[in-house]
Amino acid sequence: MKRELSAIAIALALAYCGQAFADDNSATVTQSGGGNNATVSQDPFGGGASAAVSQDGNSNSANVNQTGAGRDMTATVSSTGNSNTATVLQDGTNNGSASVTQDGNGNKATINQKAQASITQQGNSNTATINQVGTNCPGCGGNGASATINQTSSGFTSFNDSATINQIGLSFRSNAAITQDSGNNSSATVNQTGADQNATVNQQFMHAANAQIDQTGHSQTATINQTLSVNFSTASIVQTDSNNSASITQNFNSNNNTASVTQSGTLQSATITQQNNTTGSNEWNDATILQSGSSHLATINQGGVGTPSSHNTVLITQTAFNNTAHATQTGGGGNSITITQH
């Protein structure tokens, strides 16, 4: 019965599309129970389109496909339950917005579009992916695409959450933001190619987390904040081209972490700040900046216990010429700084 209801909803959505060229189309699907599938396909031929799918239950799937040269396309998918899948495709418009909200475990959300996308997930073992490809052209005005992923636990620590944002294919002025709260073995990844892009990953109350930002192009900004009890975690930023800046902060009771920035090209800037506990043992932090090319700036600030077992380690390697490195450590006698410029 529930599957039949789904089919009717699909038919209605398609019927609206077929009869309403250049007009605003809308489709709403509401389902409860398990094992349901909902598909909304809209091609407004210059008009607007909106789709809303709501599912309550387990093992449901929702697909929203908005194609054609429409305007102001919006897609909203929300689900409550476990093992649900949501996929949104907005192709052919630069003004679409897509939002997926999932509450439960083992859920998966994917958005493919070029404008504004957001995914919010609460629970364990959830996967979120936003793909925004070729969102702008060189010389075009206005702001680029924006993508936001928020993953949180549902009252207890979550496990194995994964968030990925890809803004590639010469996307300009794009913004990517991932926030993860209270998780174990969670990962956040941002890949950007283009120019004037911004990527931010915020993780807090995490164990064995991983944050990775890769950027290719000039005038990019990458920021990773692992603060408030982020332990045994890694943060990594890789940037190529020129005039990029990278920042990693691991502090406020965040221990046993590693941070690395790798940059090539010219006029790159990298800053790593780490502060572990000032008491306790076996609480360390390691920071590495590798820069190839000329006129780079590397800065690392570390603080903590600084004993041999709770050491802080700085490694800065710069090749070529006209590079500058700054390193500051506070703590005991177990800290070390290594700077190589050649």
Add this chain to the structure above:
Amino acid sequence: MADDPAYKLHIDSTVQASQLIVVPVIAAPAGSRLRYEMISGKQGHSGKSNTSQSGGVTVGADGSAKLSTLRLGVGADDRYLITVKVYDGAKLVAEQVLRHPE
């Protein structure tokens, strides 16, 4: 200038594979709780660097304590200045300078 005979600061420095390795060691009464500062500046063909290391150490039963470790890549024409100071409370009790060229 610090000249307290109870505190002897030695900068252990070696150059291995174009890397200057600096490990200051303080000799002082066992159990002393000391504070140190090591500041370096280096300038050369490939660039310049500044470092600052500071904190507290407790002198071991053998009457010595190793301070932080600093490794700097150095070339033939590089210039560097490394200053290490050790304090007992607010009092400067030892100071050493390592520079190149002399």
